[in-house]
Amino acid sequence: MIEPKPQGVMKLKVAAGAVLALLWYSFSTLNLILISLGALLAYGLYRYYEYVARYPKGPFPLPFIGNIGLVKDPKKIHDAFQKVGQQQPGIYTMFMPFPFVQITDFDIIKEAYIENGEPQDKIIQAFAFAPNTGVINSIGEVWREQRRAAISILRDFGMGKNVMEELVRSSVEDYLHHLDTIEDKSNVDMRWPIQVMVSNVINETLFGFRFQYDDCKPLMDYVLRFNKMMEGSMDNPGIALGMSFPFLCDLPVIGWYTFGKLKAQMEEINQYIVDNVGRALKDYNVEDEPACFVHAYKQRMQENMHLDDVNLMSTCADFFLAGQETTTTTLRWAVILMAKYQEVQDKLREEILNIVGADRMPTMADQVKMPYARACALELQRWANVLATNVQRVTTRDVVLRGQNIPAGTWVNADNHYVMANDPVFEQPEEFRPERYLTDDGTNLKKDLVERTLPFSLGKRVCAGESMARVEIFLGLTATVQRFRIFPREGVEIDIVPAAVATFIQPKPQGVRLERIS
Numbered sequence: 001m002i003e004p005k006p007q008g009v010m011k012l013k014v015a016a017g018a019v020l021a022l023l024w025y026s027f028s029t030l031n032l033i034l035i036s037l038g039a040l041l042a043y044g045l046y047r048y049y050e051y052v053a054r055y056p057k058g059p060f061p062l063p064f065i066g067n068i069g070l071v072k073d074p075k076k077i078h079d080a081f082q083k084v085g086q087q088q089p090g091i092y093t094m095f096m097p098f099p100f101v102q103i104t105d106f107d108i109i110k111e112a113y114i115e116n117g118e119p120q121d122k123i124i125q126a127f128a129f130a131p132n133t134g135v136i137n138s139i140g141e142v143w144r145e146q147r148r149a150a151i152s153i154l155r156d157f158g159m160g161k162n163v164m165e166e167l168v169r170s171s172v173e174d175y176l177h178h179l180d181t182i183e184d185k186s187n188v189d190m191r192w193p194i195q196v197m198v199s200n201v202i203n204e205t206l207f208g209f210r211f212q213y214d215d216c217k218p219l220m221d222y223v224l225r226f227n228k229m230m231e232g233s234m235d236n237p238g239i240a241l242g243m244s245f246p247f248l249c250d251l252p253v254i255g256w257y258t259f260g261k262l263k264a265q266m267e268e269i270n271q272y273i274v275d276n277v278g279r280a281l282k283d284y285n286v287e288d289e290p291a292c293f294v295h296a297y298k299q300r301m302q303e304n305m306h307l308d309d310v311n312l313m314s315t316c317a318d319f320f321l322a323g324q325e326t327t328t329t330t331l332r333w334a335v336i337l338m339a340k341y342q343e344v345q346d347k348l349r350e351e352i353l354n355i356v357g358a359d360r361m362p363t364m365a366d367q368v369k370m371p372y373a374r375a376c377a378l379e380l381q382r383w384a385n386v387l388a389t390n391v392q393r394v395t396t397r398d399v400v401l402r403g404q405n406i407p408a409g410t411w412v413n414a415d416n417h418y419v420m421a422n423d424p425v426f427e428q429p430e431e432f433r434p435e436r437y438l439t440d441d442g443t444n445l446k447k448d449l450v451e452r453t454l455p456f457s458l459g460k461r462v463c464a465g466e467s468m469a470r471v472e473i474f475l476g477l478t479a480t481v482q483r484f485r486i487f488p489r490e491g492v493e494i495d496i497v498p499a500a501v502a503t504f505i506q507p508k509p510q511g512v513r514l515e516r517i518s
């Protein structure tokens, strides 16, 4: 006989069963969710590393952040590239988190930039007045036409010829005169004298006037604002995000932090260009003989449909910016290095006095008889290596380089900075030693070293102001050393460790003691 179970026990069993069923159900749902998430994650990781494998091999990236963890200080990004470059010789990808291919071997750079010769895009549009205008930030036909017109106008104004040299010489003379007027030469900050000397050359070329040393506030404002903006942008992770995910730049609010703020700051800085183009055109009639770049460009607009007002602004902005900060920083390093290495300074002065004498300023024609001065200029540009990274380019199509695929649309950096600091032809590269460039008899330059000294980059988009910059550096350096002995300040050592300032590797602010050579 089956005993009927007491009612309470029955209920308890039913309840326990229900709880168990619920637990089992929840457990399996949780499991299902976890398993699904796991599978999704595994699939995501698989897809991410499949994507990573499409690029040249580099340091192992993590999803979302890529290799950003390797960049300890965004203002010294070249230090991160230096470390990684030594472990990944030749060519590698850093994920920032977008893929950024670095080429660190001279022969591969040549192959990519000269032999393949692609006019790769550049895409830092915040610096242009409008997308795809000017020379530095434009691509395709616009770039070709703007670069061609700009270089042709500059040649008409003497770039690469004596006329341009005359302009530089006259600016150097003003600068030497200004140094003469400084009464207390025991602690001279050379930054502004050099900046005004260099800026005056490009300012006069573009806009037809130069600044007086005691009346150059607009120029100082431009320079200080630009440097502040660059420093700020290095501290702003939004910009890296915008570069990785360009669609973010078009979103409200977020777009401000990824792009809009930088663009607004650049617009404010470029008011200098708007003002000075306006000033140059104020009384200019296109029938008149052009007296500066702006006039000549305006005149050519008559017959060249590719030239227009917005490209005039962007091109002036590009040349003004590129034409002063790099050369100024290089010459600032020259003064610091001459003060630090007295034996180099003495040897350079000896050559100048032997070949040129003390009564006239050196000329570019003297260069052939001045191998040591040429070696000094080369070693200065190699050692100071003022651009932390090259101007980045973007591949316009899928490229295979030394068996490595680089998909279309990838950011590429020919790491000239790395080559000049690491290529085996430069023994003890950290030393500042102009003699390294000289053949054993001291009369000629070593070709392989000269070839690997790449401050102006190479290929179709090589620096458009190289010849102007070379004149400024040679004359600026030799004329200063001819006229003054440069010493550290009394009791103070020269500091050659660079300041951490974004794209341009600058010396720390410091004065030097000048002694006039009668």
Ligand code: HEM
Residues within 6 Å of the ligand: 135, 136, 137, 147, 202, 318, 319, 322, 323, 324, 326, 327, 330, 386, 387, 390, 391, 455, 456, 457, 458, 460, 461, 462, 463, 464, 465, 466, 468, 469
């Ligand atoms: C020491 C001085 C200078 C250095 C180290 C320097 C370096 C460079 C570098 C590395 C590039 C990028 C090349 C590339 O994309 O591979 C460049 C581009 C450029 N530079 Fe210079 N530069 C200097 C002086 C000048 C001067 C004086 C001017 C103007 C008169 C100038 C105008 C330009 C322009 C317009 C471009 C863009 C070229 C293009 O994209 O087609 N630079 N420069």
